[in-house]
Amino acid sequence: MREITFGAAVNEAISEEMRLDNSIIVLGEDVAEAGTPFKVLSGLVEEFGTDRVVDTPISEPGFTGIAVGAAITGLRPIVDIMFGDFLFLIMDQLCNQAAKTHYMSGGKLSVPMVLRTNMGATRRSAAQHSQSLHSLVAHIPGLKVAMPSSAYEAKGLMKTAIRDNNPVVIFEDKLMYNDKAEVPEEEYLINFGEANILHPGTDITLIATSSMVQQAEIAANTLADQNISAEVIDPRTISPLDENTLINSVKKTSHAIVIDEGHQNFGVTAEIAARISEKAFYYLDAPVQRLGAMDVPVPFSPVLEDLTVPTAQQIHDRAVMVLKGEI
Amino acid sequence: MSNKKDNKNSYLQMFRQMVRIRAFEEQANQLYLSAKMPGLTHMYVGQEAVAVGICEALTPNDKITSTHRGHGHCVAKGADFKQMFCELLGKKEGYCRGKGGSMHIADQANGNLGANAIVGGSAGIATGAALTAKRLGKKEVSVCFFGDGALGQGLLYETMNMAALWKLPIIYACENNLYGEYTKVEEMAAGDLKARAKGFGIESFEVDGQDVLAVNNLTQELVERARKGDGPFFMLLNTYRYHGHHVGDINREYYRSKEEEQLWRDERDPIKNLSMLLIDKKISTSEELKSIELEIEKDAEEAVDYALNAAWPEASEVNMHVFAAN
Ligand SMILES: Cc1ncc(C[n+]2csc(CCOP(=O)(O)OP(=O)(O)O)c2C)c(N)n1
Ligand SMILES: [Mg+2]
Numbered sequence: 274m275r276e277i278t279f280g281a282a283v284n285e286a287i288s289e290e291m292r293l294d295n296s297i298i299v300l301g302e303d304v305a306e307a308g309t310p311f312k313v314l315s316g317l318v319e320e321f322g323t324d325r326v327v328d329t330p331i332s333e334p335g336f337t338g339i340a341v342g343a344a345i346t347g348l349r350p351i352v353d354i355m356f357g358d359f360l361f362l363i364m365d366q367l368c369n370q371a372a373k374t375h376y377m378s379g380g381k382l383s384v385p386m387v388l389r390t391n392m393g394a395t396r397r398s399a400a401q402h403s404q405s406l407h408s409l410v411a412h413i414p415g416l417k418v419a420m421p422s423s424a425y426e427a428k429g430l431m432k433t434a435i436r437d438n439n440p441v442v443i444f445e446d447k448l449m450y451n452d453k454a455e456v457p458e459e460e461y462l463i464n465f466g467e468a469n470i471l472h473p474g475t476d477i478t479l480i481a482t483s484s485m486v487q488q489a490e491i492a493a494n495t496l497a498d499q500n501i502s503a504e505v506i507d508p509r510t511i512s513p514l515d516e517n518t519l520i521n522s523v524k525k526t527s528h529a530i531v532i533d534e535g536h537q538n539f540g541v542t543a544e545i546a547a548r549i550s551e552k553a554f555y556y557l558d559a560p561v562q563r564l565g566a567m568d569v570p571v572p573f574s575p576v577l578e579d580l581t582v583p584t585a586q587q588i589h590d591r592a593v594m595v596l597k598g599e600i
Numbered sequence: 601m602s603n604k605k606d607n608k609n610s611y612l613q614m615f616r617q618m619v620r621i622r623a624f625e626e627q628a629n630q631l632y633l634s635a636k637m638p639g640l641t642h643m644y645v646g647q648e649a650v651a652v653g654i655c656e657a658l659t660p661n662d663k664i665t666s667t668h669r670g671h672g673h674c675v676a677k678g679a680d681f682k683q684m685f686c687e688l689l690g691k692k693e694g695y696c697r698g699k700g701g702s703m704h705i706a707d708q709a710n711g712n713l714g715a716n717a718i719v720g721g722s723a724g725i726a727t728g729a730a731l732t733a734k735r736l737g738k739k740e741v742s743v744c745f746f747g748d749g750a751l752g753q754g755l756l757y758e759t760m761n762m763a764a765l766w767k768l769p770i771i772y773a774c775e776n777n778l779y780g781e782y783t784k785v786e787e788m789a790a791g792d793l794k795a796r797a798k799g800f801g802i803e804s805f806e807v808d809g810q811d812v813l814a815v816n817n818l819t820q821e822l823v824e825r826a827r828k829g830d831g832p833f834f835m836l837l838n839t840y841r842y843h844g845h846h847v848g849d850i851n852r853e854y855y856r857s858k859e860e861e862q863l864w865r866d867e868r869d870p871i872k873n874l875s876m877l878l879i880d881k882k883i884s885t886s887e888e889l890k891s892i893e894l895e896i897e898k899d900a901e902e903a904v905d906y907a908l909n910a911a912w913p914e915a916s917e918v919n920m921h922v923f924a925a926n
Contacts, residue, residue, distance in 0.1 A: 306854055307782040330752030330788040331719045331780055359718070397639030397690075399701045401717035569919050573701030574690030575638045576912040 274457060280313040280450040282424035283389070286431035287314070287351060289460070291321055294349060297435065299326045300336050301353025309353060311391075311450050333359050337366040337388070341440075344386040345374060349435065354390040357444060358404045371440040372415035386441075387434045392420075393446040393484060393534060394571045394582050403571035403578075405483075405534040407444045408541045411512040417441040417465060418512045422486035424454035426509060429463030437465070446484040446534075466513035470522070474504035477528040477592050480519055480545055482508060485532040485564075491585035496592055503592060511541055519545065520552045527558040528595050532583050537565030559595045564588060608883055612892070614656055614812050615878065618648035618871050619893050621672045623900040624681060625843075628671065628688060628702075632847040636908065638690055641702040644672030646842035649870035650775050651676035653815025654743055654835075657823050663711045663729040663742040665722035668703050669841070670715030673745050678710035681900055685907035692913040699913075699921070719780075720746055720753030723772075727759040730770035730831070741769045741826045749780025751789045751796065763832040764800040770832045771822055772797065775809065777841045782855045797834030809839030810868045813877075840864040 277285070291297045299317060301309070305328040308315030318326040329336040333354060340350035354360060360367070371384045392405035411418040417439055421427035427445065434441040471486065472493045481489035486507045493503040504522050508515055523529045529549055533541040542563035549561050564583040572578050594600050625645045631637035644651070647669070655664065655676035666673035674684060679695070687694030688702050695707050706714030713729060716722040726744030733740040750756055751774065763770050776793065778785050785793075794804040807818050815837060822833045842865060844852050878884040 302780075303782050310781070328783055328787060331749045332752040332754070334754060335752075362718070397701070399639070399703055399717065400699075401703070401721075567918065569922050570699075572699045572918060573638070573696075573704070574698035574913055574917075576690065576915070577698065577918045580915060580918050 274455040276453040277424055277456050278450060279421070279424040279427050279445070279452050279454070280311060282428035282456050283313050283431055283445065284316065285456075286428045287435070288317060288320065290432055290435040291317070291325065296347060297325070297349045297351065298343070299351045299353060300329055300340055302329055302331055302355055304328060304353050310355060311447060313450060314353070333362040334366050337363040338370065340386050341366055341371045341374070341384055344371075344384045344440075345382050350386045351435065352386060352388045354388060356402050357390045357392045357406050358401050360390060360406050360410065367410070367416070367440070367442070368413045372413045375439065376415060383438050384440045385438045387431070388440065388442045389431075390442065390444060391447040392444045393448050394566065395578055396448060397573065397575060397578065399573040400570035405444070405566060407442070407511060408535045408539070408544070410442045411541070415440070416512065417510060419443045419465065419510045420483045421445060421509070422483055422507050424452065425456050426463060426469075426507070428456055429461050430509065432460075433462045433465055436462070444483065449484055463509065465510045466515050467509065468515035468518040469507045469509055470504065470518065471507055472503065472505035474502035474526065476502045476526055477504070477530065477596060478519070478522040478526045479503050479505045479530050479532065479588060479592070480508065481505065481532040482511065482541060483534060485534055485583060488583060488585040489532055489588055492588035492592065495585070495589050499593070501592065501596060508545075514545070516548055516552070520549065523549050523553045524556045527556055528592075529557070530562040530564060530588060530591055530595065532564045532588055534566050534582060536568050537563055538568045540565050559598065559600055562591050562595055562600065564591065610656070611878055611883055614652050614816065615871070615874055615889065616892055616896065617652040617656065617676055618812060618874065619896050621648045621651065621675045622871060623896045624671055624675055624684065627685070627900045627904045629843070629847055631688065631904065637688060639701060640846045640848055641671075641688065642669040642846045643841065643843035644669050646864065646869075647775060647777060647809065647839045648672060649812035649815055650773070650809045650837045650839050651745070653812045654773055654819045656816050657819035658711070658741065658743065660710050661738070661740050662823070663713055663726070663740065664745060665713050665726040665729070665742070666715040666745050667722070667747060668715065668717050668719070669747065670705055671702070674705050674707055674712055674715070677707060677712045679707045679712065681903035682906050685903045686910050689907050689910070690912070691907055691910040692917075693910050697913055697917060699917070720750035720756050722746070723750070723753070723756045723759045727763050727768060727770055730763065730768035731766070733769055734766070739827045741771065741823050741831070743771045743773050745773050745775060747780060748774060748776040748778070748785045748789065748793070750774070751793060752780075757796070760797055760800050760802060760832070760834070764802050767829060768832055769826040769829070771819070771826060772802075772832065772834045774834070774836050775839055776836055777839050779841070779845070779856065781845045782849075782852070784855070794834065794836050802832050802834050804834040804836065806836045806838070809837030810870045810873065812870055812874055840868065
């Protein structure tokens with residue numbers, strides 16, 4: 274099968290959907306001629322024109338609000354927020370307006386929009402361009418949150434997001450844009466709320482999101498060298514969350530580590546660990562372990578920044594400790 | 601060009617500071633190109649007269665807030681090359697102990713409250729500093745530097761409104777370098793740029809941001825008035841960045857032409873134009889100016905060497921400074 278990059282997969286998903294549905298527009302800073310700073314949307318404006326691929330001023334709350342209004346009244350906007358860190362600027366429009374409109378209107382209004390943004394540290398971009406803020410968004414009822422872990426996932430999840438009648442926030446890891454994976458030419462969708470078991474195993478469950486899936490897979494391979502069979506699961510969407518697949522795996526393996534690049538405090542790792550404790554407690558042989566980003570603003574200095582993000586080695590070591598009963 | 605600070609020393613000081621910024625940036629660019637600098641950075645080259653003209657009208661106690669394109673403001677406000685390069689390289693001796701990097705460089709001792717990686721993100725901070733000055737009866741002024749792109753941010757308008765209501769000693773300094781990233785200002789900002797501040801009853805001025813003496817004259821006048829309680833003020837400074845949006849923005853002909861860039865470099869260069877004036881008016885000689893340049897280039901090279909060999913922060917720094925001690 275052909276291989277394409279993560280960035281190209283996102284681009285394909287959006288272009289294919291735009292060809293099918295004329296109500297889809299893209300709004301954001303430097304999305305048109307520049308094709309975004311990461312060049313993910315290159316070529317879109319040439320095909321669809323500036324009426325549908327719209328460069329905005331640097332006015333994130335404004336254009337997000339405009340997208341909410343447009344979504345309510347008949348368009349299907351894709352909003353581009355250049356860095357996940359800028360979500361803090363648009364929280365009112367996203368969380369008070371987009372998230373709640375359907376509910377507050379008693380189901381009369383809906384907000385079919387996609388907000389694509391990014392996450393991920395270790396790009397040496399310091400504290401305001403490196404955050405992974407997905408759990409903040411997932412905290413709000415009414416918002417769906419997808420976290421693609423490869424080019425294949427990125428395309429399928431993006432297409433599903435665009436067809437969803439709710440606000441969906443997609444977090445793309447900015448360090449993965451050039452990573453290649455097999456992506457079929459034929460159309461496919463990936464359902465929300467269906468976790469993916471990438472690597473079946475029997476001894477320990479490694480639940481990982483976004484780029485942490487790669488780290489978990491590396492760890493699963495090094496663990497296999499020591500005859501430890503790890504099951505790697507990618508939830509794909511954290512809202513909705515496919516609790517059943519996670520719980521069933523832990524019931525089988527009796528050990529679990531949750532790995533995510535958001536801060537550990539009150540984050541994805543906390544939520545998933547809590548659900549496992551609630552629903553699989555009696556099957557566990559050791560406390561559920563969490564590996565999240567360190568609870569500090571992301572430091573600029575490479576020697577410090579590298580300490581803040583979970584690595585395959587840490588996952589491996591933690592798994593060994595869990596299985597040896599050292600925790 | 602004429603200047604109220606019309607003694608030789610202040611002319612040479614402005615020349616020196618502009619050359620310092622350029623020398624700093626040339627080294628920073630080289631660090632990027634030779635893959636010795638972590639991450640990306642935004643060059644201030646071309647805009648030197650803005651930072652220098654303004655900061656030379658301030659005292660170290662006056663506060664500034666800066667932007668992602670912040671090296672120029674930092675140098676102009678009096679920062680030291682070694683500590684700056686250490687910060688750019690993430691070294692322990694950097695202004696922020698390596699934690700901030702290029703986009704967050706701050707120099708508390710000289711009144712630089714910091715660069716900011718959020719466009720328009722410092723409008724509140726600068727205005728807050730002006731509130732402090734007023735409330736505590738200090739005669740300090742703050743200057744909020746921001747780019748034309750920040751005119752898109754609502755925060756700026758909220759804070760300008762309050763600054764006007766409360767008569768705060770602040771100058772909003774909008775550096776219009778014609779582009780925000782890869783988009784022209786006309787495509788991002790409707791209407792008259794200066795009229796925005798006027799709408800709040802804020803006196804607004806437009807000045808050639810390539811003419812350091814013009815910038816300095818105007819700023820001196822506004823600072824003096826702001827200290828007396830006449831603020832706030834708004835300055836629109838027309839300028840140009842010679843490099844790409846960031847050091848990695850090399851192929852940029854899709855948004856601006858090489859001819860346009862060359863024209864600014866040839867005809868509107870703030871350093872070249874000031875040198876010509878100083879020589880013309882016999883305030884200095886080309887030999888004297890050249891020797892200043894060489895001396896500064898040497899300083900910059902030495903500072904880079906120093907920073908390259910400086911120590912990294914210890915691992916224990918990583919969770920230090922999340923909270924301030926009580
Ligand atoms: C709130 C926010 N939105 C977007 C960005 C990404 N960004 C960084 S610099 C920039 C352009 C800023 O243009 P301008 O204010 O004119 O400053 P210049 O780069 O021209 O100095 C953009 C869009 C950001 N850092 N912060
Ligand atoms: Mg600009």
